[in-house]
Amino acid sequence: MKKAVCLLSGGMDSTTLAYVAKDLGYEILVLHTRYGQRTEEKEAECAKKIASLLDASEFTEFSLSHLLAFGASSLTDPGMEVHDHDESVQGGIPNTYVPFRNSNLLSIATSYAEARGAEAIFIGVQASDYVGYPDCRPEFVEAFQRVIDLGTSDETNITLMTPFVNMNKTEIVRTGMELGVPYEYTWSCYRSNGPACGTCDSCYYRLEAFKANGIPDPIDYE
C-alpha cells in the first residue's frame, strides 16, 4: 500500500485534505506540529482524534517551538495581539504570519517521508484566501518540489500534493462534506482553545465557507 505523510494541524483544511488522501487509497502517516501557538493543546487534541478516525498507521508530533523564540508572529508572541478580521491590514502580510513556517513543515515532512519510504506529502496550503502568506503560493510549492527532488537520494521519489492550492474555503468544505469529514473534531480559531472567537481571520473565513455551503458549522462559538 502506498504511503503518504499528511501534515495535519487539526484545522479545517488539513483535515479535509487527509480525508482526500485516504480516499485516494494512501496509508496515512500523520505529522502534527506544535510551535508554541496559542491554541496548541486544542489543535493537538483534534489532530489525534482525526488520525484515529482515519485509521492512520502513525501519529508523529514534533515541536517547532524554536520558531516561538524568534517571535515576530502574533500566533506565538504573547506580546502581540491577534487582530479581528476587520482590523487586519488589507493587502499586507497578516501579523499571524510565522516566518517561513511552511518551509520548516515541508522539510520535516520530507525527512519523515524519506525515512519511511512514503511517496507523497499532503499539505493544505491554499493561495486564494490568505494572499498575504508568501509561503502558500503555488510558485513556492513548485520551488519546494525542486528542493525535494535535488535534496533527497536518487532512489527517493516524493511528490508534494497540494490539491487545495487553487481552491477557496467554500470549495474545500464542499469537498469535505462529500467525503464525510467530521468537522466537529476540527479547530481553526487563532485565539482560543474554546469556544471559538468567531472574529479572527481564521474563524471569519471558516464561518463564511460554511455559510456559502448552506450548512451550520458544528463547533461552538462565543
Place this chain on the structure above:
Amino acid sequence: MKKAVCLLSGGMDSTTLAYVAKDLGYEILVLHTRYGQRTEEKEAECAKKIASLLDASEFTEFSLSHLLAFGASSLTDPGMEVHDHDESVQGGIPNTYVPFRNSNLLSIATSYAEARGAEAIFIGVQASDYVGYPDCRPEFVEAFQRVIDLGTSDETNITLMTPFVNMNKTEIVRTGMELGVPYEYTWSCYRSNGPACGTCDSCYYRLEAFKANGIPDPIDYE
C-alpha cells in the same frame, strides 16, 4: 551593521565559514543545532567557544531531535554503526546521511534571519568531498535560494552564502589558517566526544586536509 545568520556546528568547515563572515564585516548571529547525534555535547561546547571568540551578538541553539526519531542515519540511530572511511560504500550515500538535514537547517535559519532582519545566511556545504550527500550540491543550494525568495515577505532579501560549495577541505583549512581560525576549539569526529577516532569519514578528510597543508591538527586523536 549588516547581520548574518551563521549555521555553526562547531566543526572545521562551519567554523572557518563563520570567520569568513566576520572578515566580510557581518555582525554574527550564531545558530547551532542539536539533533541527537552521538557527538552532540562536544559540538555544542565548541560552537559556544567559537561564538564567544567571534564576539557573536546572539547564540541560538535549537533541536532537530525529531529527526532522531525518524532513524535511518548512523549519526543518530544507536542501532547503526558509524563505518570507518575505508569501509564506506564507494559512490553511494554514506549511512551518516540524515535525511534532508540541510533543508531543515536552512528553513530554520531563514525563519531566524527573517525575524531578525539579517540579509545573509552562511552554511558550510561543500560538494567536493562528500559527493554522496544530495543536499550539499550546488543545484540544491540554488533551488533553496528560490524557495527563500518566494517564501519570505517581499521586503525580505536574504542571500544564501556558500563560498565553500566548490572548495575542498584542503582549501578550506588554508583559508582558515589565513584568517587565524583556532582549530583547537573545533570538532569533526562522528563517533566520539574525545579523543577523536581518526578513522571515520569526517576524521579522515580532516586529517588529510591538515596533512596537505603541511600543518598538524591541534586536536587529540586516539
